[in-house]
Amino acid sequence: MKTTTDNSGDVRLTQIGKRYGAFTAVHPLDLTVPEGSFFALLGASGCGKTTTLRMIAGLEEPSQGAVHLGDQDVTHLPPYKRPVNTVFQSYALFPHLDIFENVAFGLRRRGIKSVKKQVEEMLDLVQLGEQARKKPHQLSGGQQQRVAVARALINHPKVLLLDEPLGALDLKLRRQMQLELKRIQTEVGITFVHVTHDQEEAMTMADTVAVMNAGRVEQLGSPTDLYENPRTTFVANFLGTSNFIEADVDFKTGDEIALNAGGGKLFLPVARCSAPAASGGKVLVGVRPEKISLTHADDAGEIPEGRNRITGRIADSSFIGVSTQYVIDSPVCSGFEVYAQNVDRDPRLTPGAEVVLHWNPAHTFGLDAAQDADAGVESVEEDAA
């Protein structure tokens, strides 16, 4: 279908940065979004993700660096000359125009006369054919959101930019729209760059996620990669929950690192340790709450050999249907979180019970100990509030 072979839907940011006086909103960063991919910029508010998006759209002039769309340098082009369209936060639909004219706006500006067929097709794609003659304020939030998507997509942009498009919707509708957007993206095959502070949203929708923090890209990768192999505590805490144990490096065998944590032995695959682990040094050992199994201390002998284990006492447990969430106090780490599927629950596992926590060493990841183990925790809560 494409007439060009030059990956014209690639977005390449080269050393792009934005400063407002003394404040640096975005530190110079390099980023390549491959054509046809669903790319998410994830971070807490004020991390520079929206500024980055606005620089791609041309709504913000970068202080340095260049923006390329395919081979075209668009750094200094005004927004109306860029083959890029934006779905704005809270939509910015034109209140004086009906839905049809809102969607037709971009086509008309480019001098296309017969817009009727295209607009109707686009409204059908977002399932709003019936609402064409209504004004935006007569539609619900979810419908307005779809109009905003249709209004941008109808122009066949090389890149569609989405600025927190689902932020104003309630939870249920948001889930529905996530799937809807993903479907549309697969259908039209346009590069989507999506800005969000919702880690679940980013992980469900995007092929590639860039986690941003304080104007920098903290880590970039596929959702699974980011979740399983976080390279900083910020990423580990921002995407889901992580438990951290500070441990001393004991020795290194071929592909495993042996660690010492409060007298207990832990093993960590070398490949999953992003910190330089020299003997005698320190490493932050991380493990996700759902990877851990709980066994009552009385049955400790039944735990298979070769698993990482630590002991503790259940401080709190909350039953949430599919799983039970435990908080466990252990000498090496207070407030250890464990999520256990509700299959064959051991009735002895109540607050106060002595337990052994154990997990497959392959599920352990190691991080540089010289960072705040709680980085990224507060920012998640801030946005949830």
Place this chain on the structure above:
Amino acid sequence: MSAATEAPPPLAPTAPEKKPPRKRGRLTPYWLLLPGILWLVVFFALPLVYQASTSVQTGSLEQGYKVTWHFATYWDALSEYWPQFLRSVLYAASATILCLLLGYPLAYLIAFRAGRWRNLIMILVIAPFFTSFLIRTLAWKTILADGGPVVGALNTLHLLDVTNWLGWTAGDRVLATPLAVVCGLTYNFLPFMILPLYTSLERIDGRLHEAAGDLYARPWTTFRKVTFPLSMPGVVSGTLLTFIPAAGDYVNADLLGSTDTRMVGNVIQSQFLRILDYPTAAALSFILMAAILAMVTVYIRRSGTEDLV
């Protein structure tokens, strides 16, 4: 059984307590409306009725006026003074258009570009109100005086020939010409145009401009297709606030004009205060009111502002 007999007492004391405030509550809106309604009746409705009865009286000052249902006064007034009516509408319309042309860019500047100067410029717009209307109009007499700076500038630019040809000025004069009256009207009513325009421009979400730009609209197209349509409520109320008082004005025509630029306001004023022909003056007032109402109704219908929230 005992439960059933015990149940009513707690209800009994609460019920009578609740009722009176509810009754008072229902009447409260009307009490609050009362001062406004009284004001309207005393200062608007009654004078209007009195005026209406005056307009159908006949008689003379010496013998007194009596209601004779002499509707011919209306016809006589209209056939004698239609040029002044026409002139009023023409001058007021010209002043309104000039106000819009001058006021819109200024309101736009204050709303979108002024930044921290916004309040200062707003004060400057309103500042002339601190001086008397009369003094400001008299000042224009000096500005437009023969041999004054305006006449000099127009002469140098040979614009006076153009305005003479158009009939806006006569000879080497600006004062005592239609141009002077329209200038005075424009100047005096400009703030009434700027303020509503500013209010409606200021309410426009800045992201709509970004969205238009994002959808391939150049700045000028954005203005034509988004900003201006959204500012229509301000345009309509601004033009009404300018046109209506300007059409009935007589001070500007009196101070800056001549006998050839008399507007209907001047006629009414002289009928009431100099010739003392009250029926004719009252009839003229009613015709003016009806004409303005008719024009405004058509205008509002045509502009379709009820669609704009």
